[in-house]
Amino acid sequence: MKWEGNRESDNVEDRRGGGGGGGFGFGGRSIGLGTVAIALIASWLLGINPLTVLSMLSGGDPVPQVQEMPAQRPPANDQMAKFVSTVLADTEDTWTALFRESGASYVKPKLVLFSGRTPTACGTGLTASGPFYCPGDQKVYIDLGFYRLMQQRFGVSGEFAQAYVIAHEVGHHVQNLMGISAQVQDAQQRMSEKQANALSVRLELQADCFAGVWAYHANRARSILEAGDVEAALNAATAIGDDALQRQAQGQVVPDSFTHGTSAQRVRWFKRGIESGDIKACNTFEARQL
Template sequence: MRWQGKRRSSNVEDRRGQRVSAGGGGIATLLMRFLPFLLQTKIGRILLVIGVVGYFGAQMLGVNIAPQQSSEQQIPANTQLTEQQQQLGEFVAVILADTEDTWHKLLQQQQKSYREPVLVLFTQAVQSACGTASSAVGPFYCPGDEQLYIDLSFYEDLKTRHGAPGDFAQAYVIAHEVGHHLQKVLGTTTKVRQAQQGVSKTEANKLSVKLELQADCYAGVWGYYAHNERDMLEAGDLEEALTAAAAIGDDRLQKQAQGRVTPDSFTHGSSEQRVSWFRRGFDSGDYLQCNTFGGANL
């Protein structure tokens, strides 16, 4: 990709090297989490009073009652980034900026406005509005805080474990998560979550698949403009993205992990579906053609 020298987004928060605990947030967090249940019974209300008195009493005495962080989950603070890590940080900042330019333009054409998400870079574990997550979950988008999260070591995993190297494959990952943010902006995410309530797990999974495939299509739309309007793609780049989309299809991942494929448990779509929807967005450049939900009012 031809990305060097292009604008970098200011919406990148670099938390690499920061200490993070995957544990809870102390007594205060627990009280807030279980407040509705504690208020339902007399014994619950008694426990709530005891907890509040104990917590604030300890705070007044200067006692630290937060749980100790596990040394196994700590990252050395102020870790010195290598040249490669610094370059990766610059790369994703450029890709994020390019998605911002694309979606501002396309939504403005539809008399809509685009809110820019924040991209958080982390190492091994991170705290978000969706909870604490380790890098094992892979890149993700949290609708609660409208932020994208990625441990950039995932790119090495993408290359070595999934056989999908290349900078456009890496850019596709960012563009896909930005696609989820676009769904939040357009209200699709809320409608899908509402539709998933009260249905079977199989039906809920089908809706998740449609949500993921739409994000793939949106990523393809971004790719269209990166290629046709800003000449960022080089020979072989499109194939890199298609390889990445195929590599993380549910059927391929299930085959690798358990030796069999169970379509009812798909949550992201098959390799063929992911490639097809990315390609639809890339070929058309029209996000309105990314309706994976068919006739559903989503």
Template sequence: MLWKNGRRSDNIEDQRTVGPARRGGLVSGGIGTIILALVALYFGVDPGVVLNQVAQQQTQQSAQHAPAELSAQDQQDKAFLSVVLADTEDTWRELFQQAGRQYVDPKLVLFSGAVQSACGYAQAATGPFYCPSDQKLYLDTQFFQELQQRLGARGDFAQAYVIAHEVGHHVQNLLGVEAKVREAMQRSSPQRANALLVRLELQADCYAGVWAYHAQHERQVLEPGDVEEAINAAQAVGDDRLQQRAQGYVVPDSFTHGTSAQRARWFETGFASGRPQVCDTFNAAQL
């Protein structure tokens, strides 16, 4: 991807040099911290003493686990991600304007190990995610190493696909799709809820393809092989492939993101036309 001369977004919050305790305050102590304070109060001990001890322990842990400064690779990752995010901003601002709507830029939060979001406390194992409550994307950049080394999805455009997919969820949130789907899921059986979630995820894949179309046709940022990198990444995170790798068999009723073939197909659908209207996975007869 030809990204080094691209515009860089200011909508990045880099928390990678901030320890877990300082990110979430007492939230990182969670309910356990509150219980300790209540127990102390019950036995006549000043709860402030307990809270101070917990805070000191968390601060020490933060100092141990948080890097003092970002490495050169960390800095380059941030620069790359800021360009990708900026490109998605340019694409969706224009598409929303054409539809008579206003696009609100999301924030991208970079973290290391764990993070506190408006959707709850999350660890790196959660993977990249979007929180509609605060309209932020969350990413531990170590995920890219796993994507490349464990899942075999190499290349910078594979990483760009990941960001574009999460931005796709932001688009769904702004359009009201995400809220409607979540509401419908609450009224549905577990199997039906999973099926709705699959369609939500596949639409985000399609929106990632829509972005890639405009990134190429309007700014010519793609290099030979980039589209293949994105398709390979989409296939690598298919439910069937991940379940087969993890447990040796697949359970289709438990799918939440779609198969490798479905994820690749919907990215290609968006990339082929560049029109968000083709991404109506909810009325598609076949996924």
């Protein structure tokens, strides 16, 4: 992926180094990376808040709240921070232009780099949550150690695959600005768990498609793609499909518990976005077949 030398976003907060060390403290006990990985998979598979899983694994003690660290910029010599700042800037440029074309204004999200845990408007964010978007404060949160987990546990590597992760979360921000997220949340409150999960799948697949829309326009404007980049992103989408994760973790697949979509569905909708570049092509909610 060609990104070096491109504009970096000013909307990055670096909260790393504020504590946590090599584990997470729960009532005097420490949770290591192995337990964090279990909680991460459980949260993906079951739709459970990873805080709940970690609390159970640590003996049921409540998770302590932490004070928010003062916002600061990443160090100038931090190559990975420069990468995510550049990807965020690229999403800003793309979505600003697309919103302008439709007569709207794009509100840029913040991207927060953290290590271990951090306070958010959606509760305490943990590494175990994986990258996530909080509509309450319009911020994307990521512990960059997630990229190591992608490579070690799922065999997924490559800068464009990493960029896809950020673009997917920014896709949730776009949904929030368009009012889609609120409509889904309101509808889910009147549904059964199975129906609510099915609606979550459509929301997630649309975010995948929006990530593809970003890639289409970013490549047209700035020629960011290199040979193998799209395949790397498709590998990432395949690795984190609900069916692939369930098969890896428990040896069987439970479709009613899906919240993000199958590997094939995630690949299909990302490809639809990157091949068309059209926001309207991402209407998963009216699609008869996902």
